[in-house]
Amino acid sequence: MKIQFWSIGKKHEPYIKIGVEDFTSRIGNYFPVQWNILPTPKNAGMLSEMDLKKREGATILEWLDKDDFLVALDERGKSFDSIKLARFMETRAQERTKTLIFLIGGAFGIDEAVLKRANLQWSLSQLTFPHQLVRLILAEQVYRACTIIRNEKYHHS
Numbered sequence: 001m002k003i004q005f006w007s008i009g010k011k012h013e014p015y016i017k018i019g020v021e022d023f024t025s026r027i028g029n030y031f032p033v034q035w036n037i038l039p040t041p042k043n044a045g046m047l048s049e050m051d052l053k054k055r056e057g058a059t060i061l062e063w064l065d066k067d068d069f070l071v072a073l074d075e076r077g078k079s080f081d082s083i084k085l086a087r088f089m090e091t092r093a094q095e096r097t098k099t100l101i102f103l104i105g106g107a108f109g110i111d112e113a114v115l116k117r118a119n120l121q122w123s124l125s126q127l128t129f130p131h132q133l134v135r136l137i138l139a140e141q142v143y144r145a146c147t148i149i150r151n152e153k154y155h156h157s
Helices: 014-027 049-063 082-094 112-117 131-149
Strands: 002-008 033-038 069-079 099-104 120-123
Touching: 002 049, 002 131, 014 033, 014 131, 033 049, 049 112, 069 112, 082 131, 099 131
Parallel strands: 002 033, 002 099, 069 099, 069 120
Antiparallel strands: none
């Protein structure tokens, strides 16, 4: 199984980049992994919130393959603790999911069409985080799940 992290917006900010790269590298010891930073649509500042989400959604849907397992990060999604996330990922791997994609939406969230296409909507927290920080939290949690799957001691070291 390959893991991909997709995020709408700018490249990683320097204060986030080191941590994201570190955890992404660690995940690479368990699964092939990569980041795809999808650019914000042109003239985004001139678009309404709804139009911006629709444009971002159209780009996401174009990039997806029909067999991709899409996990959309959304505040209304299902909550997991770290062990449940590990079991979810382990199940995906056992069921031979080819590509598992974790999607971080744009500033106004994820378009309904993408949420409908998503195989799972997942909420990291009821708190609101900056998108850049979500990248770091997501990468760390996926790494933590990998270590739980392998019964390694990172989770409670």
